[in-house]
Amino acid sequence: MTSDVKKRIEELRQQLHAHGHRYYVLDDPVISDGEYDRLFQELLHLEAQYPESITADSPTQRVGGKPLKGFKTAEHIYPMLSLDNIFSRQGLLDFEEKLKRYLKGDTVLEYITEPKLDGLAVELVYENDRLVTGSTRGNGLIGEDVTEQLKTVPTIPLRLLATGEVAIPRQLIVRGEVFLPKKGFKQLNQRRKEEGLSLFANPRNAAAGSLRQLDPKVTAQRPLRFYAYSVATTEGVRCDTQFDLLAYLRSLGFAVSPLVCHCKSVDDVGGQFDLLVRKRHGLDYEIDGMVVKVNRFSLQQRFGNTARAPRWAVAWKFPAVQASTIIERVEFQVGRTGVVTPVAHLQPVEVDGAIVRRATLHNRDEVNKKDLRLHDTVLVQRAGDVIPEVVKAVVENRTGKEEAIVFPERCPECDGQLEQGVGEAAIRCTNLLCPAQKIQRLIYFAGKSGLDIEGLGKKHVEQLYSAGLIEDIADFFLLKKDQLILLDGWGEKSAQGVIQSIDKVKAPPLNTFIRALGIRYVGEVTAELIAGHYESLDELVQSKASELMAIEGIGPQVAESLVTFLRSEPFAKLLIKLDQAGVVVQSAGKSARPLDGRIFVFTGSLNHMTRNEAKQLVKSLGGKVVSSISGKVTDVVAGERAGGKLEKAQKLGLGLLAEEAFVGLIRNLQGR
Structure with missing residues (x-):
């Protein structure tokens, strides 16, 4: 050449x-x-x-990748946090009041407002101006690597538009939202209808489904778009404010929402919200609220983050759209943890573009509080624009033919005992062998919140249960292709695919397995905390409630629920059956992360990053962070004006790291 x-x-x-x-x-x-x-x-x-x-x-x-066999995981160097929600002007005022109390002064706060896109949050990693990795948010710590799929999105630059005027760090981590414009969504559904395929429920589902296509060529046929809204860290980015950052991202070639607004007061924020409410339905993409961020980065760093959300930003959600209809009947559904939930069957009604036929009534207290009755005319809304719920009864429309909603005295599925815990609104079936609970736990175990067995959706699990092929989670691992082929709707290819998917999850990490069991009060974050403290599942099964409560973030309610479940006779039998099926639960804490076994304490102020960022970095590499000095601590990171902790660490002869040394250690471990 x-x-x-x-x-x-x-x-x-x-x-x-x-x-x-x-x-x-x-x-x-x-x-x-x-x-x-x-x-x-x-x-x-x-x-x-x-x-x-x-x-x-x-x-x-852009569309050069071959079809993938499956998605690899992608660990976020900096966690992708959620946002706390507010729903009113009072919520906004409370948010600002809390910030001002934190500052203990009369600092004037300025904000940036951005439309809250109803899409899929993703992270893009650029090195030396080139896109190298793209991933979904996942659980905030680990997502799915969808680089080849994201490369097909035309508003995501494969190479940054570098100019001599703009400094670009060697590594730049950009975050934003992938979404499907309304026009593109309608065209996509029309094409699927003509091809005899099922239709997507809404643009968000269509966008998420498009990114999870194993063949990038399929993703490329979907008219996806991307708006950038932040970076994972401002290190190396010469911007002092969120407003400057968005301008910087535009200069690099990213699309940024044209509806971003710099607000100099909380009153300006309220005015911008009113404007977005009016503009909402005229936009070519779905938004479900407005994000409000403190503009100045120095203040963002002072406010820091909680475990799940930044203190300096909130999502102000739009008021739900309502419509009136009639309650025709009430069904009582039993969930995987035994909670009996009343569900209203309604005369079909359109609410903000979606046909609503059922809505949750939550519990007996809610029914009594709202004085709801059978055959009532009621207002319904899509809570958060997604889950339908009954707001209130239209009392003026009553004719005298309405009837009281009578709650069952025994479980509607198994006739087992129902009880209501002290301080709880829910009534619960106490029979762990209740068929409704069993099937919901099976659906949960195979679903995305569990082991995510590809090809085993809710309807498939219900079919397997009805056919008598599965009774408990161990039965998934005993399924044979010949059994599946005999069922309606199954063929050689689909049956073989499910068996292969099951084989792939036969060695789940401890945290994933715990989460997949669907134990009451034990969700994703709790499962991560627990798995980080135990060598094996056997060790966890033998643990006591007092040991579990010693883990930061685990309370008595969680500990008691976990111990009761793990020590139960049904679970003991299940473990034997899982072992016979060849299932081997792996220790999540033994994943060869570079800081495994090291315990850090931070003292003094840091210049290169906030204390919260430093802690998250340590945790992401397998280390543990504690707040007090003891003989178990392996590393003490001393910033400026380090105090008594440093003196105590020196007396104990603990390993000391200056901030520069700590930053060097982290970069070295990350290969940067």
Whole structure:
């Protein structure tokens, strides 16, 4: 390949990147589609002649990936936190009041507001200006690697638009939302209807389903878009505010919401919310609220984060859209933890574009509080624009034919004993062998919140249970292809695929297995905490409630529920059966992470990052962070103005790290 050819290839790539940015991001093309196609074909021809010249960031490689066999996991260096919600102006005022109390002064707070897109949060990692990894949020710590799928989204730059005026760090981690415009959603569903395929329920589901296509070519056929809204860390980014950061991201080639607003007071924030409410339905994409962020980064760092959300940002959710209908009957459903929930069957009614036929009544206290009756005319809304619920009865419409909603005295599924715990609103079936609980636990175990067995959705699990092929979770691992083929709707390929999916999850990590059991009060975060403190499942089974409560974040309610479940006779029998089926639960805490076994204490103020960021980095690499000095501590990180902790650490002869040494250690372990 001559130098002239090499130069021409690079010129074509730069031109195509620039024209793609003008077309998809700026909506301001300066050449015709035909001219763009001519340049693209010329590049394709040259790369075909000189395949050694092809690079991952070439415009021709947006849809170049082969179908994947499955998604790999991607660990986030910095956690992708959630946002706390507010629902009113009073909530906004309370948010600001809390911030001002934290500052203990009269600091004037300025904010940035951004539409809260109803899409899928993703993270993009750029190294030396090139996109190297793209992943979903997942649980905030670990997501799925969907790099090849994200490369097909035209508003995601494969190469940053570097100019001499903009400094770009060697590694830049950009976060934002992938979404499907309303127009594209309608076209996609129309195409699926013509092909006889099932329709997507809403644009968010369609976007999520598109990114989870193993074949990037399928994703490329979906008109996905991306808006950037933050970076994982501002290190190396020369911006002091969120407003400056968004301008910086635009300069690098990212699409940013045009509805971002710089608000100089909390009153301005309220005005912007009112404006978004009016504009909402006229936009070509779904939004379900407005994100409010403190503008200045120095203040964001002072406020820090809680375990799950930043203190300096909230999501102000739109008021739910309501409609009136009639309660035709009430069904009592039994969940996996035994909770009996009243569900109203309604005359079908459209609520904000969706047909609502059922709505939760929550519990007996809610029914009594709202004075709901059979055949009542009621207002319903989609809570958070998703889950339908009954708001209130329209008392003025009563005719005298309405009837009281009578709650069952025994379990509607197994006729078992029902009880209501002290201080609890829910009534609960206490029979662990209740068929309804069993099937819900099976659905949960196989679903995304459990082991995520591909090909085993809710209807499939119900079918297997009805056919007598599964009674407990161990039976999943005893299924045979020949059994599945005999069932309605199954073929050789689907049966073989499910058996292979089951084989893939026969060695689940301890935290995943605990979570998948569906134990009351034990969710994803709790399972992570527990798994980090036990060598094996056997050791956990032998644990006492007092030992569990010694783990930070585990209270008596969780400990008691876990011990009761793990020590029960049904679970003991289940363990024997799982062992016979070849299931081996792996210790989540033994995953060869570089800081496993090391315990850190931080003292003094840090310059390179906030204390919270430093702690999260240690935890992400397997280390533990404690607040007090003891002989068990292996590393004491001393920043400026370190005090008594440093003196105590020196007396005990503990390992000391200056901040620079700590930053160097972390970067070294991350391979940066």
